[in-house]
Amino acid sequence: MKSVVITVIVTLAALAGLAWLFAATGTFQVSAIPREPSTAASFLGYVMDHSVQAHAKGLSAPDLDRPEMVAEGAHHYRALCQQCHGGPGVKPEELAKGLDPEAPDLAKTADDWSSGELFWITRNGIRMSAMPAWKTTDTDQELWEVVAFVRKLSKMSPEDYARLTAGGNGEESDEQGDGSEGGKGEPGVLNPESPSDIGPPLEPAGTKGIVTASYPIHHL
Numbered sequence: 001m002k003s004v005v006i007t008v009i010v011t012l013a014a015l016a017g018l019a020w021l022f023a024a025t026g027t028f029q030v031s032a033i034p035r036e037p038s039t040a041a042s043f044l045g046y047v048m049d050h051s052v053q054a055h056a057k058g059l060s061a062p063d064l065d066r067p068e069m070v071a072e073g074a075h076h077y078r079a080l081c082q083q084c085h086g087g088p089g090v091k092p093e094e095l096a097k098g099l100d101p102e103a104p105d106l107a108k109t110a111d112d113w114s115s116g117e118l119f120w121i122t123r124n125g126i127r128m129s130a131m132p133a134w135k136t137t138d139t140d141q142e143l144w145e146v147v148a149f150v151r152k153l154s155k156m157s158p159e160d161y162a163r164l165t166a167g168g169n170g171e172e173s174d175e176q177g178d179g180s181e182g183g184k185g186e187p188g189v190l191n192p193e194s195p196s197d198i199g200p201p202l203e204p205a206g207t208k209g210i211v212t213a214s215y216p217i218h219h220l
């Protein structure tokens, strides 16, 4: 019995060593340039499917057929998801062309998932892919609204989508970091009320003559 245990441990250690050596050779390709599906990608797809199914088990959805849910969800979808996934009659934006794995057309794939699974993916994102976790920025209510909309995607015409997303609910302006939602004081976020929040204070440089020497104030 003891020798069996030792054999197993030595074999596992040898396998771990081989995996480490393989990694050290740098052979494994981490470039995101889209390419033909590989064994590693199919394996990761398999891991993702089963992980999502296991983690989303027991999640119960609210009533997703309510028209208000779908209408709110359409606005969120246009603001948060369309750039990568596209929408009815709308192509994904340029950034989506350089993703590997690519962001699938949800009108085609959403029906493969239960509503709880769609919610879980949207809320938690997918690790080591470009799919973000929206839990950090959006409430569960908003994310269920997105799911309510995604559920309708497969049968939605470009006209219906255009009608549902016409006008705005102000979400887009928040996405651009105008400081109206939690942006105050964050680095790099423009806060019109307090422009001095951005970058280091410039006055000391001015008084030392660094700025004024090369750019006399009356030229600015």
Ligand code: HEC
Pocket (backbone or CB within 6 Å): 048, 076, 077, 080, 081, 082, 083, 084, 085, 099, 101, 102, 103, 104, 106, 109, 110, 112, 118, 121, 122, 126, 129, 130, 131, 132, 134, 146, 150
């Ligand atoms: C920056 C790009 C990007 C944005 C924005 C984005 N996604 Fe994704 N999404 C992806 C990528 C890439 C995948 C594929 C991940 C994988 O297969 O491992 C994905 C996968 C998914 C999946 C799984 C689909 C399937 O059939 O495998 C769902 C559902 C999803 N996203 C929903 C959303 C929703 C809803 C939003 C908006 C709230 C959103 N995504 C925003 C990039 C994005």
